[in-house]
Amino acid sequence: MNSLKQLAGQTVIYGVSSILGRLLNYLLVPLHVYIFTDPGEYGVVGELYAWVSLLIVLLMYGLETAFFRYNELNENKNTVFGTAFISILVTSALFITAAFIFLEPIAEVMKYESNPEYIKWFSIIIVMDVLSTIPFARLRSQNRAKRFALIKIAGIISNVLLNLFFLLFCPWLLQYPEYSYLITWFYDPSIGIGYIFLANLFSSLITFLLLIPVIHFRDIQFRFSLWKEMVSYAFPLLIFGLAGIINETMDRILIKNLSEPATAMAQVGIYSACYKISIMMTIFIQAFKYAAEPFFFSKAKDADAKDTYSQVMTYFVATCSLIFLAIMLYMDIVKHFVSAAYQEGLGVVPILLLANLFLGIFFNLSVWYKITGQTRFGAYISIFGATTTLILNYMLIPKMGYMGAAWTTLICYAAMMVLSYLLSQKYYFIKYNFKKVFGYLFLALGIYYGSTFIPEIEKTTNLAINTVLLLIYISILFLIERKSIGKIIQDKQEINTEN
Numbered sequence: 292m293n294s295l296k297q298l299a300g301q302t303v304i305y306g307v308s309s310i311l312g313r314l315l316n317y318l319l320v321p322l323h324v325y326i327f328t329d330p331g332e333y334g335v336v337g338e339l340y341a342w343v344s345l346l347i348v349l350l351m352y353g354l355e356t357a358f359f360r361y362n363e364l365n366e367n368k369n370t371v372f373g374t375a376f377i378s379i380l381v382t383s384a385l386f387i388t389a390a391f392i393f394l395e396p397i398a399e400v401m402k403y404e405s406n407p408e409y410i411k412w413f414s415i416i417i418v419m420d421v422l423s424t425i426p427f428a429r430l431r432s433q434n435r436a437k438r439f440a441l442i443k444i445a446g447i448i449s450n451v452l453l454n455l456f457f458l459l460f461c462p463w464l465l466q467y468p469e470y471s472y473l474i475t476w477f478y479d480p481s482i483g484i485g486y487i488f489l490a491n492l493f494s495s496l497i498t499f500l501l502l503i504p505v506i507h508f509r510d511i512q513f514r515f516s517l518w519k520e521m522v523s524y525a526f527p528l529l530i531f532g533l534a535g536i537i538n539e540t541m542d543r544i545l546i547k548n549l550s551e552p553a554t555a556m557a558q559v560g561i562y563s564a565c566y567k568i569s570i571m572m573t574i575f576i577q578a579f580k581y582a583a584e585p586f587f588f589s590k591a592k593d594a595d596a597k598d599t600y601s602q603v604m605t606y607f608v609a610t611c612s613l614i615f616l617a618i619m620l621y622m623d624i625v626k627h628f629v630s631a632a633y634q635e636g637l638g639v640v641p642i643l644l645l646a647n648l649f650l651g652i653f654f655n656l657s658v659w660y661k662i663t664g665q666t667r668f669g670a671y672i673s674i675f676g677a678t679t680t681l682i683l684n685y686m687l688i689p690k691m692g693y694m695g696a697a698w699t700t701l702i703c704y705a706a707m708m709v710l711s712y713l714l715s716q717k718y719y720f721i722k723y724n725f726k727k728v729f730g731y732l733f734l735a736l737g738i739y740y741g742s743t744f745i746p747e748i749e750k751t752t753n754l755a756i757n758t759v760l761l762l763i764y765i766s767i768l769f770l771i772e773r774k775s776i777g778k779i780i781q782d783k784q785e786i787n788t789e790n
Contacts, residue, residue: 318451318628319451319454320564320567320628320629321627321628321629321630322454322455322458322459323336323458323484323487324564324629324630324632324633325630326458327483327484328630328632329557329560329632330556330557330558330559330560330561330564330632330633331556331557331559331560332483332484332556332560333484333560333563333564333633334547334555334556334557334558334559334560334563335409335484335556336484336487336560336563337543337559337560337562337563337564337566338543338544338547338556338559339409339413339488340540341540341541341543341544342401342413342540342544343413343416343417343420344536344539344540345533345536345537345540345541346386346417347417347420347421348529348532348533348535348536349529349532349533350379350382350383350386350417350418350421351379351421351424351529351532352382352522352525352526352528352529352532353524353525353526353527353528353529353531353532353666354375354378354379354425354521354522354525355375355424355425355428356525356528356584356661356666357375357521357522357524357525357528358371358372358375358425358428358429358432358521359428359431359432359584359585359588360524360588360661360664361517361520361521361524362432363588363589365517367512368432369507369510369511369512370512370513370514370517371517371521372425372429372511373510373511373512373513373514374512374513374514374517374518374521375425375428375521376422376425376426376506376511377511377513378513378518378521378522379421379422379424379425380422383418383421383422386414386417386418387414387415387418390410390411390414391411391414394407394410394411395407397410398410406485408485409485409488412485412488412489412492413488415492415495415496416488416491416492416495419492419495419496419498419499420495420498422499423495423498423499423502426502426505426506427439427442427443427502429505430442430505431582431584431585432585434585436582438505442498442501442502443498445497445498445501446494446495446497446498446501447494449493449494449497449498450490450491450493450494453489453490453493453494454486454487454490456490457478457486457487457489457490458486458487461474461478461480462480465478465480524664524666525666527666527667527669527670528666528669528670530670530673530674531666531669531670531672531673532673533673533677534670534673534674534676534677535673535676535677537676537677537680537681538673538676538677538680538700538703538704538707539700541677541680541681541684542562542680542684542688542693542696542699542700543559543562543563543696545681545684545685545688545696546558546559546562546688546692546693546696547559549684549685549688549689550688550689550692558692558693559693560633561632561633561635561636561693562636562639562693562696562697564629564633564636565629565633565634565636565637565639565640566639566643567628568618568625568626568628568629568637568640569618569640569643569644569647571614571617571618572611572614572615572618572644572647572648572651573647575610575611575614575651576611576647576650576651576654579607579651579654580654583603583654583655584661587600587658587661587662588661588662591662597719597720597721597722600655600658600721601721601722601723601724602724603655604652604655604656604723604724604728605723605724605727605728605731606772607651607652607655608648608652608727608728608731608732609727609731609768609772611647611648611651612648612731612732612734612735612736612764613735613764613765613768614644615641615644615645615648615735615736615739616735616738616739616760616761616764617761618640618644619640619641619644619739619742620738620739620742620757620758620760620761621754621757622637622640623750623753623754624754636693638694638697639693639694639696639697641739642697642698642700642701643697643700643701645701645736646697646700646701646703646704646705647704648732649701649704649705649707649708650704650707650708652708653704653707653708653711656708656711656712656715657669657711658719659711659714659715659718659719659721660714660715660718660719662719663718663719665718668714668718672707672710672711672714673707675706675707675710676703676704676706676707679699679702679703679706680699680700680703683695683698683699683702683703684696684699687699727771731768734764734767735764738760738761738763738764741760742756742757742760745757
């Protein structure tokens with residue numbers, strides 16, 4: 292229970308930065324879609340950030356997880372950190388050099404001939420974010436969650452403020468000729484949506500600068516023999532990561548290329564905007580992953596490790612099911628985060644929420660091949676998922692548009708979850724409490740499905756009814772888990788008494 296309480300506490304701290312960051316960035320969505328009312332224009336944002344996610348995984352090549360593993364196995368932490376960081380520094384330098392040299396051909400292939408600067412800006416964003424990953428991992432491995440959160444929040448707030456500055460303040464100031472000279476020397480209205488990217492670039496740079504004290508350049512060491520071990524361990528994770536990012540982001544790229552040319556970018560824009568409504572599920576999963584990965588490795592040697600992993604799975608699914616239900620029951624409010632031009636895509640939200648829940652379960656299940664060092668299985672599963680994603684998207688997007696992409700995501704993550712479970716029971720058996728896991732999930736789905744039969748009366752009345760339904764679900768969770776909750780509270784009181 293103390294271990295679970297520690298994990299919960301770490302998740303809350305990481306969650307503050309993740310939740311605040313995702314929430315603030317989420318609040319930028321209405322700003323963007325109400326300013327850029329053409330979904331096709333916003334589709335540029337969705338597509339380019341899909342490429343960013345793909346390239347970040349490629350340039351990390353699994354070294355973040357390798358860092359956690361070898362950081363636990365080696366006493367010389369500086370050598371582990373230095374080996375990982377210098378490796379990524381070298382490959383990032385090669386990447387940005389190539390991007391700048393071949394800027395024009397890349398822009399032409401991506402159909403951004405008129406805006407090659409986008410490629411330049413995103414190359415810098417990618418490198419800054421990649422170089423920040425290992426220093427952030429060092430903070431996580433040292434359980435310095437507060438420092439981690441503060442730096443994350445600083446970068447996030449700077450991004451939000453820069454968005455407000457470029458997209459709201461500067462256009463407003465241009466209306467007053469007597470003051471506009473203050474910004475006309477650097478602000479160009481024709482850049483338009485490009486200011487979203489510039490804001491991101493500056494905030495990524497600020498984040499990296501704040502991480503420099505964490506790096507300790509004088510103390511870091513590189514050891515080639517260790518690097519070979521880490522890369523050997525990480526290579527399957529690179530395949531795993533690439534396949535995973537294909538599952539997560541390739542749909543936006545494929546929607547652009549498989550839909551009717553006249554509506555393709557609008558489809559990408561609508562899908563990208565509505566995808567972000569499922570953000571609360573993603574926020575929790577991301578916060579959980581930040582805390583859980585080092586936690587899983589640190590618990591691996593304990594006698595009760597498997598029981599702990601099983602309990603974590605139960606509480607994880609219960610929480611995600613609650614998030615799913617809360618978002619869907621309050622959709623009448625949530626939908627206003629996107630403008631009317633984008634709301635036709637709201638049908639993807641429950642599908643994507645459930646898909647992300649399955650992805651979170653898959654992450655929990657992945658503990659078996661990471662702990663046992665059999666990371667090749669993670670690669671196999673992800674390759675299977677990526678193949679499924681590509682095949683189904685090619686089949687469904689031309690027929691169903693972005694709805695085909697949403698269903699593909701759900702089917703893919705569900706299949707990966709099942710396959711990972713079957714393999715885990717053979718190589719690292721964990722007795723999960725499926726009675727509770729599926730009970731909580733199906734209860735949430737049942738309440739949501741039942742709510743769809745409630746007739747539209749008046750918005751306030753419907754919201755009140757949905758609130759009662761949500762409270763019923765929470766009450767059932769509490770009644771079932773009250774003994775566990777009581778045990779955690781009791782342990783906390785005993786620890787406080789001892790201190």
